Amino acid sequence: AQSVTQPDIHITVSEGASLELRCNYSYGATPYLFWYVQSPGQGLQLLLKYFSGDTLVQGIKGFEAEFKRSQSSFNLRKPSVHWSDAAEYFCAVASYSGNTPLVFGKGTRLSVIA
């Protein structure tokens, strides 16, 4: 069965600084990979997803993620963080067959300071 690890529970960055959120997955084959964001008091919203092809995926709000098979990682990046990016970020994995539900990581809470 697939699993997801987000090693960082909480990260604080300064506004304008770069950001990288880590995600490691466990799955025997090529997975489907996702990043979702949850703003305070709201449901989750898809940022980006990787199915195949180019390993660098662009998403909404200026985010990108890179799939690295050798490291079983799918880290999320943003070159310059805005105060509105403060939220909880979830990495998720699904089997390549797509017929079993998503497995979410525990999430990383991002705080942005001035």
Next chain:
Amino acid sequence: DAGVIQSPRHEVTEMGQEVTLRCKPISGHDYLFWYRQTMMRGLELLIYFNNNVPIDDSGMPEDRFSAKMPNASFSTLKIQPSEPRDSAVYFCASSFDTVAADTQYFGPGTRLTVL
């Protein structure tokens, strides 16, 4: 489309009472998911439906929890009797096609507090 709609947004009840959470998925979506989110356990999938049929309810914690989807535009999650450990945020989500590969659209959640 208005997105996934959940009601109520907040529910406070006393232990032993019945609680019913409601969800209206996005029109045309074939899959509906119920999740529970707590600080301790994170986001847990409770049950999901495909074309109104429950497919996997292995995440439902115990018999006190039940879910139904009488038609394509409505689902309920019921807890009877409720207990303090059921306090959590419950999310409903829907997706268009496959169970995992498609984007899931989440509702705003119902924050349940059981006293």
